[in-house]
Amino acid sequence: MNEKHRDYSGAKIGMWLFLFTEILLFGGMLLLYSVYRAKHSQDFHNAARELNTITGALNTFILITSSLTMALSISATQKGNKKLSTIFLVLTILLGFTFLINKYFEWGTKFHHGIYPNSPELLNHPKGELLFYSLYFVLTGFHGLHVIIGVLILSWMAVLVTKAKIHQRDFIKLENSGLYWHLVDIIWIFLFPLFYLIT
Amino acid sequence: MDQNEAQYHIVSYGTYVLVWIGLLILTGITIVISGLNLGGLSILAVLFIALVKTGLVLSFFMHLKYEETIFQIMLLFPVVILTIFIGFTFFDVSFR
Numbered sequence: 001m002n003e004k005h006r007d008y009s010g011a012k013i014g015m016w017l018f019l020f021t022e023i024l025l026f027g028g029m030l031l032l033y034s035v036y037r038a039k040h041s042q043d044f045h046n047a048a049r050e051l052n053t054i055t056g057a058l059n060t061f062i063l064i065t066s067s068l069t070m071a072l073s074i075s076a077t078q079k080g081n082k083k084l085s086t087i088f089l090v091l092t093i094l095l096g097f098t099f100l101i102n103k104y105f106e107w108g109t110k111f112h113h114g115i116y117p118n119s120p121e122l123l124n125h126p127k128g129e130l131l132f133y134s135l136y137f138v139l140t141g142f143h144g145l146h147v148i149i150g151v152l153i154l155s156w157m158a159v160l161v162t163k164a165k166i167h168q169r170d171f172i173k174l175e176n177s178g179l180y181w182h183l184v185d186i187i188w189i190f191l192f193p194l195f196y197l198i199t
Numbered sequence: 200m201d202q203n204e205a206q207y208h209i210v211s212y213g214t215y216v217l218v219w220i221g222l223l224i225l226t227g228i229t230i231v232i233s234g235l236n237l238g239g240l241s242i243l244a245v246l247f248i249a250l251v252k253t254g255l256v257l258s259f260f261m262h263l264k265y266e267e268t269i270f271q272i273m274l275l276f277p278v279v280i281l282t283i284f285i286g287f288t289f290f291d292v293s294f295r
Contacts, residue, residue: 012266016274020273024281035292053230057230061226068215068216070260071210071260075209075215078207182260183261185256185260186252186253189249192226193233193246197245198242199233
């Protein structure tokens with residue numbers, strides 16, 4: 001027998017440790033958000049009303065559904081159903097793309113109205129609104145970057161599943177990628193109410 | 200070594216779909232609550248629902264419910280650290 005030694009628990013613990021650093025990265029920015037919100041509540045109120053709740057809700061729906069297909073893909077692999085696993089994985093990737101396209105149009109509309117970091121239009125707004133939009137662009141931007149990275153990783157995983165490098169008896173890579181994708185979903189679960197809902 | 204040994208709990212498709220429906224319902228409730236203009240209370244309610252949704256994603260989608268206890272204990276660290284950060288910052292900010 002020529003078996004490689006693998007430590008699946010260790011691999012998963014490593015992934016969780018990485019996710020913790022991500023939690024702290026976004027946590028720090030959300031802390032900044034809450035302090036500025038407390039200091040400039042009226043400006044935040046006015047600025048948040050300008051964001052499109054429907055786009056935000058649609059993107060929430062898309063990301064939650066992509067989390068579902070991601071989880072289903074792992075279950076399918078665990079049950080040895082390669083075809084179903086690939087289908088769910090491709091669906092997850094497509095939903096990730098849809099999220100990004102939505103975001104592209106959302107940002108596009110804002111840019112069109114002259115609202116982008118350091119724009120002359122934005123600099124005329126009250127200080128609190130400026131802070132709100134800076135945080136909005138940084139946080140949704142960082143989150144979007146995570147979605148892009150997630151889509152890339154999942155595409156790589158789809159290749160590995162098709163090549164049977166990930167299968168019923170060795171799926172840790174798919175599982176860890178899933179953990180990353182779900183964390184991105186959790187971050188959005190907080191960003192959506194904080195930027196689009198609470199006014 | 201085989202990854203699919205007894206330590207692995209395969210979550211059924213049905214459970215995942217139920218969790219997904221729960222998440223969608225909670226999202227709907229959040230949107231409705233935030234539209235009610237309850238002021239400070241709506242912020243608390245909305246954040247509480249976000250925490251419940253996070254709990255669902257963590258326990259089921261991220262399998263935390265089925266993992267060894269060490270994973271659940273580990274998660275306490277970032278949570279405690281964040282709570283300390285946020286708590287102490289607001290001690291500072293609110294009493295200036």
